[in-house]
Amino acid sequence: MISINEYATPESVEEAYNLLIKKRNNVVFGGGAFIRMGSKNISTAIDLSKANFNYIVEDENTINIGAMTTLGDIEHSPILKKYFNNVLAKSVREIVGIQLRNIVTVGGTVYSRYGFSDFITGLLALNTNVELYKQGNISLDKFLEEGSRERDILKSISIMKDNRKAAFSSMRNSKGDYAILNVAISNLNGKYRIAVGARPNRAVLANKSMEYLNNNGFSQKNAVEAAKIASEELTFGTNSRGSNIYRKQLCYVLVKNTLMEVQGYED
Ligand SMILES: Cc1cc2nc3c(=O)[nH]c(=O)nc-3n(C[C@H](O)[C@H](O)[C@H](O)COP(=O)(O)OP(=O)(O)OC[C@H]3O[C@@H](n4cnc5c(N)ncnc54)[C@H](O)[C@@H]3O)c2cc1C
Known part of the structure; x- marks a missing residue:
């Protein structure tokens, strides 16, 4: 209490x-x-x-989302629907239920860097920046790695409108539970970003897998190889939802399937 x-x-x-x-x-x-x-x-x-932090707006280059925007707002935003195959709405859809999604916020989620977060994994596959009141603007990658150097307030996040295609997938033991693993992948002109979260640690990029695909291009065979590389380069933990061995296997399957989905948007 x-x-x-x-x-x-x-x-x-x-x-x-x-x-x-x-x-x-x-x-x-x-x-x-x-x-x-x-x-x-x-x-x-x-x-x-x-404090006027509930907004989703776009300008010429970016989409800006205020800290008090709820995950429900993310799910239903007509602006977000236009970009990245609506991957951000897809990333939050499985979170518990409508009532909860209409309460929980972008600021509370991103500032806390929860390992289980579905939304953070979705954001990490995009070109996302975090705006803090004191520490200013930093990339989400860096913020996830380093956190906040001092107590601060997250004002907003901004996402580059770069026309990438994207897809999200997750695996849960049951509806409404936390994900055992989640994956978001984007493709911008043959350059892939592969984010894996709920490992159960914080979401990270599968850099070696990305490099492999970026150098060799997409094919079904290369997607299988990239998925294998991702499952081998990342570390996974064990908790009540799944073992590290199960997560490694899931990583292979989810990365492979999500890559196929992203590629499908290109055709
Ligand atoms: C029962 C339950 C089940 C959930 N299941 C899932 C799930 O399956 N998948 C998933 O991805 N998420 C899940 N979540 C997490 C949820 O999506 C949010 O990420 C989480 O609740 C935080 O959002 P909030 O608005 O509630 O934050 P709060 O509870 O208000 O705050 C969380 C922390 O962030 C700090 N904070 C809040 N706003 C700011 C700000 N603007 N700047 C700086 N610090 C700030 C607070 O001080 C606090 O330390 C679940 C949450 C609950 C309660």
Whole structure:
């Protein structure tokens, strides 16, 4: 159970940040769904819902998504539907149910770098940047590797509109459960990005597999080889949902099938 002493609804990110750094146990709230699963004495809950962070907009080169946008908004966005074969909507569709997806936020998900996240894997296959209030703009790859150097607030993410084709797949023991493994792959002019998450650790790129495909091009035979390379280069862990050996095998199957799906969009 959590307990909250005070509740603040700052109207700007500056105000929110000043509250955040005032005390160690002041906490930023996105949808609050994950925070509520833990147990914590919170001095001030900083609810970002009045800080104007709920938006999905596009300009000439990028799609910008505010931190308080929900995964439900991602699922139904007419803007996102136009790009990347709607891969971001596909990445969140299996998460629990409509009610939860309408609460949980982009900011809470990406800032926390959850290993199980389906959405992060989808984003990693695209050219995505993360905008933090204090630390500024960094690539998602780097943010996933290094995290935040200091307490910060994620303001938004931006995705390059580069016309890549993309596909997402995951394997679950049952509907509504966390994924045992998830995979997102994109292809931009023969250059592939292969992201694998829920290993159960954080999503990473399968760099050797990408290099193989980028050098040798796509064919059914090369897709099989790329899937084999991905399953061998990445590390997998064991938890209650699946063993490392099972995940390695799943990685091979999901990468192969997802590559075939992406290639299908090119024809
Ligand atoms: C029961 C349940 C099942 C789930 N199943 C899945 C699943 O199968 N697949 C999947 O991908 N995800 C799953 N999730 C995770 C979900 O998709 C979200 O990623 C998660 O709930 C975080 O979003 P939130 O808005 O609830 O964050 P919150 O609970 O509000 O916050 C989470 C953390 O992020 C911090 N935070 C929030 N917003 C910001 C910000 N803008 N800047 C900096 N820090 C911030 C908070 O301080 C806190 O530490 C599940 C969640 C729940 C509760």
